[in-house]
Amino acid sequence: MGLSEVTVAQAEAAQRIAPIASVQNLYNLTDRSAEDLLDWSAEQGIGFIPWFPLATGQLTGQGSPLTELATQHGATPSQLALAWLLKRSPVMLPIPGTSSVAHLEDNLAGALLELTDDEFETLSKTGAAQPAA
Numbered sequence: 251m252g253l254s255e256v257t258v259a260q261a262e263a264a265q266r267i268a269p270i271a272s273v274q275n276l277y278n279l280t281d282r283s284a285e286d287l288l289d290w291s292a293e294q295g296i297g298f299i300p301w302f303p304l305a306t307g308q309l310t311g312q313g314s315p316l317t318e319l320a321t322q323h324g325a326t327p328s329q330l331a332l333a334w335l336l337k338r339s340p341v342m343l344p345i346p347g348t349s350s351v352a353h354l355e356d357n358l359a360g361a362l363l364e365l366t367d368d369e370f371e372t373l374s375k376t377g378a379a380q381p382a383a
């Protein structure tokens with residue numbers, strides 16, 4: 251089964267009833283309140299689906315706090331936000347929403363970006379300095 255918006259304790263309780271395929275909690279560069287569930291999912295080998303992976307668009311476009319870093323990297327802010335998620339954990343399965351084919355293609359290309367450890371740390375600090383979406 252898949253679970254959404256659960257704590258680690260709730261996921262463990264559910265796991266005693268039936269196998270869990272995935273969990274889905276709010277998680278992105280600016281809101282990492284589900285960090286403990288993410289680590290637990292990785293330990294268990296369970297897929298972690300971060301909803302609002304682009305902070306509802308606040309990490310995308312010209313007004314994004316990632317714009318400067320993205321320009322330096324030759325990428326878009328959305329791609330950096332998604333690449334950061336994918337580097338964060340091997341069980342991460344982002345589901346960015348979009349109404350645009352161009353943005354879909356942009357986001358898919360983000361899956362091919364590989365961040366260095368330094369880039370990951372810089373993005374982590376940049377995201378932590380932003381108000382949570």
Ligand SMILES: NC(=O)c1ccc[n+]([C@@H]2O[C@H](COP(=O)([O-])OP(=O)(O)OC[C@H]3O[C@@H](n4cnc5c(N)ncnc54)[C@H](OP(=O)(O)O)[C@@H]3O)[C@@H](O)[C@H]2O)c1
Pocket residue numbers: 254255274275300301302303304305306307308310311326328329345346347348349350352353354356357
């Ligand atoms: N489990 C739960 O409780 C829960 C709760 C909320 C949401 N969700 C799920 O989470 C998923 C994502 O939610 P979401 O779509 O609201 O938030 P999101 O993925 O964080 O952000 C989507 C926003 O980012 C913009 N965007 C996407 N790609 C872009 C790009 N490459 N460049 C510029 N802007 C871009 C979109 O605008 P454009 O349309 O213009 O691209 C849209 O405004 C959905 O599948 C939703 O169902 C689950």
